[in-house]
Amino acid sequence: MLKEVALMVGCITLLSGNAMASDMHGKALYEKSCAACHGFDGKVSDVGKKLKPYPARDLTALSDVVDRDELRRIIAYGIRGTAMVPKKYDLDSAEIEDVIDYIFTFKRKVNMLNGKKRFEQVCATCHGFDGRAKTGMGAKNLVYSKLDLKETVHTIRYGRVGTKMTSKRHQLTNPDIEDVAYYVHELRFKADINKGAKLFSSTCKACHSSPSAIKLQGNRAHALKITDMSDYLLDLRIRHGRHVDRAGKGVAKLSEDDTQNIIAYLKKEIK
Ligand code: HEC
């Protein structure tokens, strides 16, 4: 009881001291409990590099790409079967937040060239050098992926259960993963609305006088708007199924990129 009161008073003094209190506290906790393996600068100590079965991980490549919640979970529960054992550090939940705040002050510069190199080594066999996944491996086309950066990183870190997309956490360092994620997003197709407008005039206008004149089909059509639909679903409705019978070969022959350009134009006009 006395100890608890003393601790509380300690905390209050720290907090009221100045705005940096929590950072200072986080730094002190980190240096005491984490730096031996993760390094004072977050880049892994010599001891950390030699740990079995897996070395400690670089913490400088997390702040922009990994959710706080994930770090909370790892610090509180550890990682089974590794030297990342949680109980030893004895941090309460407020202290965990302070340590995370401190870890998030570690930064590094993204290295796109490294991202490209690692992507080509580790991902291209399935996703293709251009990210379009025309490899027969059943991988996803990353050029049209809608995942945000954190979701992409999460997929790389943990994979997708039950698919060939396995976790790459032990094949790549955290800096590698961050670089690859930025590179993968750089490969994304960037829709061109002007091209979409031209294609609409040449391929669609004969039947649809304007984007807002298009009537969606199906029994929920009255409740749906083109702007509510994902680009993927719209692509299916335009280039496949009954619409091809209605609209003819010109539409069936559109490439995926053409259709994405048209969709970008439709969504801009309808909004
Ligand atoms: C005895 C060495 C050791 C200490 C001390 C240690 N860690 Fe770790 N930590 C590891 C190892 C090893 C891993 C990697 C385990 C793996 O590959 O799954 C790890 C992983 C992590 C990860 C996950 C990184 C990632 O990319 O998945 C975080 C976050 C982390 N540690 C934070 C901390 C914090 C915060 C402390 C201090 C409170 C701490 N660690 C103390 C060895 C240590």
Ligand code: HEC
């Ligand atoms: C052995 C083949 C294989 C390798 C190697 C591979 N992937 Fe995948 N990847 C897949 C498959 C299959 C899926 C689809 C999983 C599913 O059905 O959800 C996928 C899905 C993804 C997704 C999700 C895309 C989305 O929009 O849902 C991302 C991101 C991704 N991979 C990135 C990578 C990166 C980056 C690498 C290299 C570090 C990589 N993958 C290596 C097979 C692979």
Ligand code: HEC
């Ligand atoms: C030869 C005529 C024709 C052409 C060309 C045509 N469409 Fe259609 N489209 C139709 C008809 C008929 C429908 C049914 C609803 C209606 O009358 O608006 C339809 C429906 C649609 C729908 C709703 C589909 C659904 O399942 O809800 C979309 C989206 C659409 N068209 C987009 C396009 C786009 C984009 C193009 C140009 C790339 C195009 N259409 C070219 C005739 C055409």
